[in-house]
Amino acid sequence: MKKNEERSDNRKKHSMKRNISRLGGSGLSLEAFANAKSKNKQYNPALIKKQREFYKNAKNVNKFKKLVKQQNQHNGRSLAQEHDKSVNETDEYKDKSERRMRKNSAFSLEELYRKQHEEKEKERIEREAVLRVRREEREQAETRRKAMREKMLKKTRRGQPVMKYRIEHLLETIQGSTKNAAGSKS
Numbered sequence: 383m384k385k386n387e388e389r390s391d392n393r394k395k396h397s398m399k400r401n402i403s404r405l406g407g408s409g410l411s412l413e414a415f416a417n418a419k420s421k422n423k424q425y426n427p428a429l430i431k432k433q434r435e436f437y438k439n440a441k442n443v444n445k446f447k448k449l450v451k452q453q454n455q456h457n458g459r460s461l462a463q464e465h466d467k468s469v470n471e472t473d474e475y476k477d478k479s480e481r482r483m484r485k486n487s488a489f490s491l492e493e494l495y496r497k498q499h500e501e502k503e504k505e506r507i508e509r510e511a512v513l514r515v516r517r518e519e520r521e522q523a524e525t526r527r528k529a530m531r532e533k534m535l536k537k538t539r540r541g542q543p544v545m546k547y548r549i550e551h552l553l554e555t556i557q558g559s560t561k562n563a564a565g566s567k568s
Contacts, residue, residue: 530551
């Protein structure tokens with residue numbers, strides 16, 4: 383009796399080991415399974431891309447800050463002194479050039495504005511024309527499809543489909559495909 387129990391226990395253990403190896407290891411514990419189910423871990427490539435971009439930007443910002451810090455340490459006060467000198471020199475030249483520019487700038491700004499406005503207007507008109515053509519083509523295709531659908535759905539008095547229109551449609555498609563094949567060969 384004990385031998386039979388031992389054999390059955392051994393068989394159970396053996397079959398359990400076989401199942402575990404077949405399934406690739408032991409399964410999840412109940413706690414791990416519950417945690418895995420409770421978390422909302424849906425695969426979202428947009429979110430992953432956004433996080434990756436965020437970390438990449440942060441890394442670049444840190445690198446930039448380090449470089450600026452190093453440059454400031456090397457250059458020290460000399461950079462600030464050079465900046466002050468250049469500002470003083472440019473102020474002298476600005477006074478003379480500003481007087482000349484005030485007269486010409488108003489006229490040139492108006493001209494620039496007109497040119498840009500005309501270009502934008504032309505682009506808008508072109509876009510509207512393209513959209514109008516597309517809309518007309520779409521409407522024509524839609525009317526063709528409606529007419530074809532009406533013909534294909536026509537029924538006889540007894541409820542059978544009218545074969546005349548279906549055969550015509552098949553003939554047209556065959557002729558169109560042969561024309562395309564003949565056109566591509568030559």
